[in-house]
Amino acid sequence: MDLNSDLGEGFGRWTLGDDDALLAIVTSANVACGFHAGDPTTMRRVCAGAAAQGVAVGAQVGYRDLAGFGRRRIDYDPAELTDDVLYQLAALDGFCRVAGTRVTYVKPHGALYNTAVRDEAQAAAVARAVAEYDPTLPVLGLPGSALLRCAGEVGLRTVAEGFADRGYAPDGTLVSRREPGALVTDPDEVVARALRMAVGGEVVAVNGASLPIAIDSLCVHGDTPGAVALASRLRTALTEAGLALAPFAPGDLIRP
Numbered sequence: 001m002d003l004n005s006d007l008g009e010g011f012g013r014w015t016l017g018d019d020d021a022l023l024a025i026v027t028s029a030n031v032a033c034g035f036h037a038g039d040p041t042t043m044r045r046v047c048a049g050a051a052a053q054g055v056a057v058g059a060q061v062g063y064r065d066l067a068g069f070g071r072r073r074i075d076y077d078p079a080e081l082t083d084d085v086l087y088q089l090a091a092l093d094g095f096c097r098v099a100g101t102r103v104t105y106v107k108p109h110g111a112l113y114n115t116a117v118r119d120e121a122q123a124a125a126v127a128r129a130v131a132e133y134d135p136t137l138p139v140l141g142l143p144g145s146a147l148l149r150c151a152g153e154v155g156l157r158t159v160a161e162g163f164a165d166r167g168y169a170p171d172g173t174l175v176s177r178r179e180p181g182a183l184v185t186d187p188d189e190v191v192a193r194a195l196r197m198a199v200g201g202e203v204v205a206v207n208g209a210s211l212p213i214a215i216d217s218l219c220v221h222g223d224t225p226g227a228v229a230l231a232s233r234l235r236t237a238l239t240e241a242g243l244a245l246a247p248f249a250p251g252d253l254i255r256p
Contacts, residue, residue: 001198001238002217002248004028004140004161005231006060006109008046009037009069009223017222023049025231027247028056028217030107030140033088036062036070037109044095051101056247058140061088061126062109070110071177078125085129093133104249105159106130107140108147116147117173123147127154138249143213144172159248162215164194164234165224168205172213181206187230191237194218199241216248 007023008031009016016037023029029050032038050057062070064084076084085106093103108116108126116123123146130137131154138157141147148158165184167175175182184190197203203213218238220231238245 001243001245002027002159003231003235003238003245004030004058004107004217004219005222005227006030006032006219007050007222008032008042008060010042011037011039011066018228019046019222020049021228022222022231023053023055025228025235026055026220027245028058028105028249030058030060030109030219031092032060032062032109033092035064035084035088036066036068040091040095043092044098047092047095047101048099051096051099056104056249057092057096057101058105058107058249059089059092059103060107060109061085061112061129063112065111070112073111073115076122076125078121081122081125082129082132085126086133089129089133103137104247105138105140107161113141113147114174114176117142117145120146120150123150127151127156131156140217140248142173143215159217160213160215161217161219162194162197162203162213163219163221164190164197165220165230168203168211170205170207170209170211172205172211175206183224185225187226187233190220190230191233194220194234195237195241198238198243
């Protein structure tokens with residue numbers, strides 16, 4: 001099982017989360033690429049830290065929306081969205097190369113992630129950017145989403161992701177952050193949900209229904225209060241449940 005977290009989400013003098021501490025815990029880092037969060041100095045620092053810790057680096061691409069942290073939907077022309085994703089992916093990969101590593105997967109952030117669950121045009125635009133840049137890069141996304149379907153259609157490897165600290169709607173999508181039940185904040189509940197997904201193959205929706213879910217990566221958000229302690233508990237619980245933790249896309253398996 002892979003354990004991932006969103007990192008590098010500070011900007012200038014504004015900091016968010018403890019990137020260094022999380023890099024010592026997670027196996028994959030979704031690094032902000034400067035559009036919804038992050039800046040060149042932050043990107044370089046996090047890529048260097050990930051390389052030193054042996055953590056896989058994923059490009060967390062998002063809408064051009066620093067003010068809204070990428071959590072506001074934008075109606076893009078698909079060709080423009082492809083170009084924006086390509087721009088972010090290449091920028092992060094440059095800092096990875098300087099650090100002696102590479103981008104090994106792509107995961108959309110926030111509103112782009114959620115929009116690409118259902119919006120075929122935006123999902124296809126993201127998949128097209130990844131395929132044009134490097135067709136060996138996997139795409140990390142929600143099981144059953146348009147994003148993973150479109151990525152598969154252009155020959156990309158798809159990786160299904162579960163969220164330990166997010167609420168699920170009865171249809172298997174994530175509850176909107178504007179609605180009750182979107183965030184799971186009790187540490188014991190987060191750990192229990194993570195184990196239920198990773199070991200039992202199911203998640204409980206906000207209406208109490210049990211939904212089948214098969215995942216290869218588990219996400220804990222880096223901006224969640226107490227994220228470091230929570231990620232540490234998750235790592236321990238998953239290991240004690242007999243799951244070996246490793247990146248789903250280690251660099252040496254993607255490109256020499």
